[in-house]
Amino acid sequence: MKRATFALAMAMALCAGAQADDYPSKPIKIIVPYPGGQASDTITRLVGERLGKALGQPVVVDNRPGAGGNIGTDAGAKSPPDGYTLTIATAALPISKHVYRKLPFDPEKDFMPITLMTITPLVLVTRTNLPVKDVAELVALAKKDPGKITFASSGPGTSHQLSGELFKSLAGVEMLHVPYKGSPPAHVDLMGGSVDIMFDNIVPVAPHIKAGKLRALAVTTKTRAPALPDVPTMAEAGYPNFEATAWFGLLAPAGTPRPIVDRLNKEVVAILTSPDIKERLAGMGATVVADKPEEFGRFMANEINKWGPVVKRANIELE
Template sequence: MKAPSTARRRHLTGLLVLALLGSAPAAWAQATPYPDKPVKLVVPYPPGGPTDIVARVVAQKLQDALGQPFVVENRPGAGGNPGAEAVARSTPDGYTLVVATTAHAINPSLFSKLSYQLMKDFAPISQLTAGPLVIVAHPALPANNVKELIALAKSKSGGLNFGSSGNGQSTHLSAELFSAMAGVKMAHVPYKGSAPALTDVMAGQTDLMFDTMLSAMPHVKAGKLKALAVTSAQRSPVAPDVPTVAEGGLPGYEAIAWNGLLAPAGTPAPVVAKLNAELKKVLESPDVKQRFEAQGFTPMWNSPADYRAFMQAEVDKWAKVVKTSGATVD
């Protein structure tokens, strides 16, 4: 057999080198499986709130499963936008994630200028939770159900007022949706968080509030507030005796508060897939289910594609509410 010429040998050697170089990234990827260093979970709200509680439960479970620290970093302010923007601008390697909420689906319609785009700048991983709000009022308010609340709002000179945890939050827009569907006018009184808003409702300074069950139900159980209805399509196992808004006389009404996990757009698909698969195990574990349900949340896992579709539906839904209410934040 005739030996290859010098030129041909050089050509074959070059091809071999290129092949080895081409396989290097794959070999490196196999040698360094994700994650191989701490992962940061940005919570764009203060510590101790519903989103923070969800994030810390999930972070601990992911840390246990994947063997690397999942560190929660609270970056509150401006409707959750600064924290979301920071993650959108971070390196898309799976080591910086953000826990998104209903507010992030509301913000594109509410804020005239945003430095990020929810549906373009993030890679959805999975939803985490969903849960109703509960309409609470001072025990002396002369309305004990939805029908009576609507009648009172229509009859009272100047209407009723409602508190919220801030402009554009689900506690604000869920009440605006209620007002629009019920054909009533209620004045919005924004606060810096649920706690001060609930304090004024308990004092009778503010008529009512649509708040998370985690924040409001302890005060209901203590007799400082009364619960008129929950905002989900079905009753909550946390308060099975409290009817839904739809049951109470406003058919078709539904508003939920949710959390989900997002990575920066461009995060490698295998990383997103791995996190999604681990979250399925986390959210289906009995202890997580029990812990979340005790606080009024339902664990909600879905595929990245389904979570993206869910977020788009939420963006579209709340855009209509924002337009009807005329709410804006500069």
């Protein structure tokens, strides 16, 4: 029995090695668990186009939105571990572990991290005709009419909603959460005046801010964002304990051969750190990280620990 087990293990190792040697021999798919037009989609297409050229195979972006990103992420978790189906992870992934009662995958056990690609601030934005010019005025207005201020998000249990819940807790205000199926429709209603405020990634909202269609009150990182240098941080606005970021990483299914993971890490890191791509991402407000798989794994674990108390305090639970 031991000889048979050893022979099987050797055969599997040889098979994995052969897969790695031939990789890639067909197109690669990257699942983006959100609609087109969001920051995750924009950054993935930018990197994917260059990755296809580096690997000599087409890289296809597959948008699979729904359930706060869990539909696409579940598909990625259950894909063959051969390096041909990858998945984009966002800040919503570690939150999902706490929010969803019956999550069909485990964010840590069912994936192998490849690299944390970028980190971007969230921006607290308002409709332009809301009578507030800064965070202090927003808090005053929210306290004057508890529950009247509405805050949009890209969906239940997302980092956008959790940022709003964190703000409610720290500012001691009541606001009504209005979830959408992705950020683009939320932007439309925000600009149209149907909702009042939103925490969203800097990448998709910066153009609306610069065009005067949305008003920015604060960014959620410790330092100001180069893309919006005149917008204060939440710490500057009086909330030093408020920090939230949007981030985008690349995952492979658990069990993917390490040589394939290392090859993907090498190529994606090279793309992200190339001067032209780095400059384009910086122009969108994204800071390149491009770390090793183990570093990304530790980052994910820290994010899971960070958002657990926020979810519990807000009493958020989804099926």
